[in-house]
Amino acid sequence: MNFDFSDDQKSLQDETHRFLRDRCDLSVARIVLDDQQQAYSESVWQEMVELGWAGIAIPEQYGGIGLGYLELCVMAEEMGRFLAPVPFSSTLYLFCEALLNGASETLKQEILPQVATGKLVGTMAFAEGFGFPGRDRIGVRFEGGKLYGDKWPVADAMIADAAVVLAVNEDNEPCLCLLDLDQEAVHRRQLESVDPSRGQGGLEFFGAEAESLTAFEGGSDNSGWQLFQRVLNSAAVLFAFEQIGGADACLAAATEFARERYAFGRPVGSFQAIKHKLADVYVGNQLARSNAYYGAWALATGAEELPLAASVARVSAIQAYEYAASENIQVHGGMGFTWEADCHLYLRRSRSLALLIGSSGLWKKQVTRELERKFV
Amino acid sequence: MDFDDTPEEAEFRLEVRSWLAEQASAYSLKSFDDLSFERQLSLGREFQARKAERGYAKITWTQELGGMGGTPMQAVIYEQEEEKYNFPTVFFAISLGMPIPVMRRFATEAQQQRYLKPALRGEEVWCQLFSEPSAGSDLGGIRLKAVRDGDDWVLNGQKIWTSYAHISDFGIIVTRTDPAVAKHKGMTFFFVDMKSPGIEVRQIKQAAGGGEFCEVFFSDVRVPDGNRLGEINAGWSVAIATLMEERFAVTDAAGGGAQLEDTMHFLRRELGEGDGGLDDPCVREKIADWYIAESGINNFYARLLTGLSQGQLPGPEAALSKIVIARKLQAQSADIMDFCGPAGAIYPDFQVSRANDYRIAWLEAAGYRIAGGTDEILKNTIAERVLGLPGDIRVDKDIPFEELK
Ligand SMILES: Cc1cc2nc3c(=O)[nH]c(=O)nc-3n(C[C@H](O)[C@H](O)[C@H](O)COP(=O)(O)OP(=O)(O)OC[C@H]3O[C@@H](n4cnc5c(N)ncnc54)[C@H](O)[C@@H]3O)c2cc1C
Numbered sequence: 001m002n003f004d005f006s007d008d009q010k011s012l013q014d015e016t017h018r019f020l021r022d023r024c025d026l027s028v029a030r031i032v033l034d035d036q037q038q039a040y041s042e043s044v045w046q047e048m049v050e051l052g053w054a055g056i057a058i059p060e061q062y063g064g065i066g067l068g069y070l071e072l073c074v075m076a077e078e079m080g081r082f083l084a085p086v087p088f089s090s091t092l093y094l095f096c097e098a099l100l101n102g103a104s105e106t107l108k109q110e111i112l113p114q115v116a117t118g119k120l121v122g123t124m125a126f127a128e129g130f131g132f133p134g135r136d137r138i139g140v141r142f143e144g145g146k147l148y149g150d151k152w153p154v155a156d157a158m159i160a161d162a163a164v165v166l167a168v169n170e171d172n173e174p175c176l177c178l179l180d181l182d183q184e185a186v187h188r189r190q191l192e193s194v195d196p197s198r199g200q201g202g203l204e205f206f207g208a209e210a211e212s213l214t215a216f217e218g219g220s221d222n223s224g225w226q227l228f229q230r231v232l233n234s235a236a237v238l239f240a241f242e243q244i245g246g247a248d249a250c251l252a253a254a255t256e257f258a259r260e261r262y263a264f265g266r267p268v269g270s271f272q273a274i275k276h277k278l279a280d281v282y283v284g285n286q287l288a289r290s291n292a293y294y295g296a297w298a299l300a301t302g303a304e305e306l307p308l309a310a311s312v313a314r315v316s317a318i319q320a321y322e323y324a325a326s327e328n329i330q331v332h333g334g335m336g337f338t339w340e341a342d343c344h345l346y347l348r349r350s351r352s353l354a355l356l357i358g359s360s361g362l363w364k365k366q367v368t369r370e371l372e373r374k375f376v
Numbered sequence: 377m378d379f380d381d382t383p384e385e386a387e388f389r390l391e392v393r394s395w396l397a398e399q400a401s402a403y404s405l406k407s408f409d410d411l412s413f414e415r416q417l418s419l420g421r422e423f424q425a426r427k428a429e430r431g432y433a434k435i436t437w438t439q440e441l442g443g444m445g446g447t448p449m450q451a452v453i454y455e456q457e458e459e460k461y462n463f464p465t466v467f468f469a470i471s472l473g474m475p476i477p478v479m480r481r482f483a484t485e486a487q488q489q490r491y492l493k494p495a496l497r498g499e500e501v502w503c504q505l506f507s508e509p510s511a512g513s514d515l516g517g518i519r520l521k522a523v524r525d526g527d528d529w530v531l532n533g534q535k536i537w538t539s540y541a542h543i544s545d546f547g548i549i550v551t552r553t554d555p556a557v558a559k560h561k562g563m564t565f566f567f568v569d570m571k572s573p574g575i576e577v578r579q580i581k582q583a584a585g586g587g588e589f590c591e592v593f594f595s596d597v598r599v600p601d602g603n604r605l606g607e608i609n610a611g612w613s614v615a616i617a618t619l620m621e622e623r624f625a626v627t628d629a630a631g632g633g634a635q636l637e638d639t640m641h642f643l644r645r646e647l648g649e650g651d652g653g654l655d656d657p658c659v660r661e662k663i664a665d666w667y668i669a670e671s672g673i674n675n676f677y678a679r680l681l682t683g684l685s686q687g688q689l690p691g692p693e694a695a696l697s698k699i700v701i702a703r704k705l706q707a708q709s710a711d712i713m714d715f716c717g718p719a720g721a722i723y724p725d726f727q728v729s730r731a732n733d734y735r736i737a738w739l740e741a742a743g744y745r746i747a748g749g750t751d752e753i754l755k756n757t758i759a760e761r762v763l764g765l766p767g768d769i770r771v772d773k774d775i776p777f778e779e780l781k
Contacts, residue, residue, distance in 0.1 A: 001385075001449075001685045002378050003678035070377060255763050270766035272752075275759035282758055283696045287672030294675045297377050312671050315664065364664035371667055372654065375637040376644055 003293060005074055012067075013074035020082040023047060026342050029197040032085040033345065039158040039190075039199030045086040046118070055116025057092060058100075063113035069234075069300045073241045073292075080245030083349055085197045087121045090156040093238040094231060095122025098164040098176055101234075102213035102227040107178065111162070123160040124231065125151035125203050132358045133166060135174060135225055140205065142167040142177050142212065146185075147205040153191050155356060157201030165203075165210065166228055175224035176231075179210035195352035197345060233310035235357050237295035243317035243353055244292050247285045250324035250346050254278060254331040261333075274331060281324045288313075288320035308370035311363045318354045318363075325350040379678060381453075382685065388450050392432075392457045399426060404461035417543060420464035424498025433472065433496040441480070441488075442496045449685045459628060468498055470539055475502035475548045478618045479567065482605035491546070503544035503570070505535040505592060506615070512537070513753050515550070515615060516559040516772075517780075520594060522551035522566070529553075529566065529604075531574075531597040539747075541577045541590035544570050548618065550611050555778040562777055563611035566603045573597070584739035627697065629673040631705035631744065633737035636667060639712060652715035662711045669704045673697055692761035695754045702744040702751070709738035 005013070024044045032038045048054065057072045058064025072092065079088055096115060099108055114120035128139050128151055140149030147167060154163070162180055169175045181188070185208035193200045213227065255278055258269030268274050295313030298306040325346040329336035336343040354360065381389055403423040408416045427433045428442060435451040437443025444450075458465070476495045479502075480488060494500040511517035520533030531551060541547065547568050554562030570577070574597035579587040606614040630636065640654060640663065647653035654660070676697065680690045712734040713720030723735055745751050759765045772780050 001381065001678060001681045003675070003682045005377065251763075255765065258765060266769070267766050269759075270769065272756070272768070275763075275765050276752070276755045278763055278765065279755040279758040282763060283699060286676055286693070286696055287669065287700065290675035290679055291668065291672050293377070293679065294671060297379070300377060311664075312668050316668050316672060319668075361661070364661055364668075367664035367667055368660040371636070371640065371663060375640050376654065 003297070005070060009070050009074050012071055013078060016075045016078040017081070019047075019051070020078050020084060024082050024084050024086075026083060026345060029083040029085045029345055030342075032199075033197040036192075036196070039201075040087055040156065041085045044084065045088075045121075048086060048088070049118030052116075053088070054091065054118050055112075058096060058112050058116045062108055063116040065116075069237075070296055072238060073296045073299075076238045076241035077245035077248075080242030080349075080353075081249045083197060083246065083345055087123065087156040087159060089235075089239065089242065090123035090160065091115060091121055093235040094124035094155075095160075095162070095164055097231045097234045098124060098213065098227065099178070101230050102176055103178070104213075107211070107213070111178070120161045121156065121159055122162050122164070123154055123156045124164045124166075125154040125157070126166040126228070127151065127153055132362055138166060138168045138174055140165060140167040142169045142175055142210065144170075145209060145211065146207040147177060147179060147210045148207060150202065150204045152189075152202030153193065153200040154203050155198065155200055157188055157203050158190055158199050163203065164213070164231075165205075166224075167210075169212065169224075173224060174228065176213045176227055177210040178213060179205075179208055183208055185209070193352060195348040197349065198352060229307070232357055233306050234299055236310040236314040236363070237292065237299045239353055239357065240288070240292040240295055240313040240317035243321040243350070244285065244289050246346055246349055246353075247281075247288060247317075247321040247324040250321075250328040250343075251278065251281050251285055253342070254281070254324075254328040257332055268331070268333075277327055277331070281320075281327055284320040284323050288316040291316040305370075307366060308374070311366040311370065314357075314363045315360045315367065318350075318360045321346075321350040322354055385449060385453060385685070388446075389453050389457065392454050395430065395432075396457055396461060399423065399463070400461050404463050406462065408462075408464060416464055417467055420467045421498040423463055423465070424468055424496075428493070428497040433498075434476075437480075442493045448689065449681065452681060452684065467501060467540060467543060468495075470504055471495055471502040471544075474504050474618050475546070475567070478548055478605065478614065481617060482565070482614060483567070484602075487602075500545040501540060501543050502567075503538050503541045503547040504618075505538050505541070505547045505549040505568070507537045508534060509536050513750060516563070516612065518550055518552060518563065520549070520551050521555075522553050522564060522599070524553075524601075525598075527601050528598045529564075529601060531566075531568070531594040531599055533594050535592040535594075537580075537589045538577075538592050539589045541570065541592050542579050542587075546570055547592075548605070550615050552777065553611070554609050556776050557609070558774055559772060559777045559780065560612045562609055563615070564608050565605045565611035565614040566599050567605060568597065568599050568603065572599070583742065584736065627701065629670040629677075629697075629701060631701040631737070631741065633705045633709055633741070634712065634734050636663070636670065639663075639734075643712075643715060647715060652717060656715075659715055662708075666704065666708045666711075669700055673700055692757050695749070695757045698744075698748070699751055699754050702741055705737055705744065706741035709734040709741060713738060 028041050028044055032041055052065050055064030056067050060066040099111055115122060126133050140147060140151060147165060151165060160181055162178065165177045165179060167175055167177055185206045187204040189202045191200045191202055258274050259267050261268045292313045295309045298309035329343045329347060332341060332343055335341050403419060424433065431439060431444025432454055434443040435446040435454055436448055438445050472495065476492060479491055495502055506515055508518050508520060510519060520531060520535060522529040522531050547570055549566050549568055550563055551566065552562060553564040574595045576593040577590050579590050581587050582589065643659065644654045649655050652659060680694060683690065760767055
């Protein structure tokens with residue numbers, strides 16, 4: 001049994017932790033939160049690019065560092081812990097995942113080196129207003145090499161240079177298309193969200209030039225849809241690590257506060273209502289962490305169970321993070337409900353991560369569907 | 377990252393597997409319900425003797441002591457494999473789980489020679505006489521009195537909830553020897569022969585219908601001073617050592633309830649496509665919830681075992697598994713009953729097995745949440761020993777025991 005990260009992976013995690021602690025503590029997320037005009041921390045992102053992080057999981061032949069998913073997982077945990085306001089997830093978990101799994105060799109050679117060198121920030125656009133896109137609920141059309149329609153919300157829409165877009169083609173089949181966002185036929189608009197430390201926006205296409213990614217698995221009818229599902233599953237695992245990083249930070253903050261804050265002549269952490277609450281948070285975090293490891297294992301080994309492991313990891317992480325973030329405020333009392341205290345930053349992030357690639361109900365459906373396939 | 381055994385572990389697993397497969401036809405029954413209790417116990421003893429012969433009864437002990445000189449990881453591997461069957465091992469779980477390791481630690485050489493091996497072979501069963509009517513979670517509140525008389529101690533009082541006392545040959549017991557000092561400072565630990573004159577065991581019918589725990593009355597029971605474990609009035613530290621012995625066990629994440637796979641087949645078969653069946657969205661959401669908890673526990677174990685495989689023993693965080701498993705068992709069993717509609721309340725004729733039945737599990741789970749440390753006590757453990765939060769305020773700490781309520 002070796003169900004843990006390797007020493008090298010752990011030291012990469014430490015390195016990430018130290019960098020973020022020194023260069024990207026919560027004050028950075030707060031600057032982005034407070035300033036409507038800032039969609040991300042450009043300077044921190046630049047430093048990350050210089051460290052090679054934008055290309056950490058891009059294979060060497062495309063100019064990246066060529067580390068694997070497990071390395072990405074440990075870094076994601078730290079990004080989550082420090083609420084790093086950078087387009088790491090949009091570019092790496094969504095955009096690059098789509099290209100690596102779906103693009104032609106030529107496209108990979110053209111685009112990925114630009115990502116690795118930080119010239120290109122990417123994202124993926126799939127949502128179209130209320131609801132989550134199902135196979136037969138995609139409004140954006142890809143016709144004659146051009147995209148038409150409206151996508152919102154899209155993470156990092158205001159700063160991304162390129163996007164992978166979920167659309168339907170002339171045969172009414174879902175497909176993923178790659179497009180350059182700096183063209184006139186693309187209109188961007190900023191959207192206000194519950195989590196302003198991670199910018200979101202809308203992308204409207206008026207015949208924007210795009211190209212379809214090569215079909216996944218030899219071009220079967222639903223290849224575009226499969227590719228999209230594959231990207232979501234990878235992202236579910238990677239986001240789960242961001243979530244457990246955030247949940248861990250909430251528990252640490254609440255525990256520390258509970259030891260130091262006195263009421264009725266004793267630390268509030270000596271009251272059982274608080275102790276048991278924090279024990280519950282701990283239990284939730286441990287289950288989520290264990291399930292996230294399962295997702296990481298499935299992702300890294302290319303296991304058939306990925307759709308099951310990813311959905312389990314995601315739901316578990318959503319539950320743990322949202323519980324940890326809301327109870328962190330509760331433990332902090334009135335102070336926890338101020339703009340000044342950091343508690344709400346985690347609460348906001350826990351909610352936005354719970355929504356971004358589909359909420360827990362949607363992913364629970366996937367859990368049961370996969371179990372049915374396995375057992376029934 | 378992988379779930380694989382090391383080559384040595386894999387070899388051991390194969391060895392265990394083939395041995396268990398050989399035993400299965402004689403000892404692993406689909407159901408023991410048709411057998412009398414005596415027959416179940418004697419089958420259990422036979423299987424236990426075979427286990428002991430191989431050193432599997434206490435894998436981490438040396439061969440001299442009756443074990444096989446194995447690692448904690450090998451012990452877990454054995455449990456994982458044994459759990460795939462239904463062997464009658466329940467009678468010895470407490471006996472070998474706590475009393476016998478305590479004897480190993482605190483009894484004299486000669487006593488160890490006399491008592492350890494017969495217990496490993498299942499010839500003798502031991503029970504744990506800790507809880508009393510007025511002391512459970514607060515073990516320090518026990519009252520059963522032991523008074524010195526020559527070379528003996530004379531015991532008077534009552535123990536309760538003692539699992540399997542009615543089939544036990546010996547028991548370990550905590551007694552009050554000095555009521556004039558603070559509660560934790562006046563207790564002494566012994567082992568007793570359950571056939572001693574003055575001991576009366578009465579089975580208590582449990583809420584779920586079984587009678588596996590008992591009340592045990594002591595009237596002028598004489599126990600030789602030689603049966604004392606640890607120093608006079610130092611019983612608390614022996615008791616703590618006993619509770620710490622509660623070895624890390626990889627229990628089934630389903631908590632002995634219905635396996636998810638079987639439940640899904642059952643719902644498909646019995647409820648079809650209507651309400652409560654596998655297509656009902658409410659059912660589907662519950663299935664996801666159960667699996668997420670179950671998978672969380674199994675993967676949590678995988679993380680602990682990774683440490684164990686590298687020689688690190690799990691710490692107090694391991695307490696979380698019982699909290700999760702017992703609550704989940706209770707909720708999941710009730711959910712399945714819900715899906716069945718009014719018929720969910722009706723017991724079937726148990727042609728197959730009571731053991732995994734959700735109606736039985738639903739009731740048993742209530743006891744599981746209490747036995748071996750309640751949910752609340754386990755949460756205290758996590759809060760204090762894992763998170764480092766302050767201990768509860770102890771109003772009884774420095775007050776002589778006899779002055780307490
Ligand atoms: C199936 C079963 C088998 C058992 N087998 C044995 C056995 O073999 N040998 C043996 O000695 N005992 C045995 N027990 C007894 C078991 O250890 C006790 O029942 C358990 O420790 C709880 O003690 P209690 O029943 O006195 O409840 P109490 O301690 O009186 O608890 C009552 C309630 O108060 C809560 N409570 C108590 N203290 C605290 C606290 N500090 N903080 C928060 N909440 C608290 C409890 O969680 C519980 O909800 C068994 C019990 C069961 C159910």
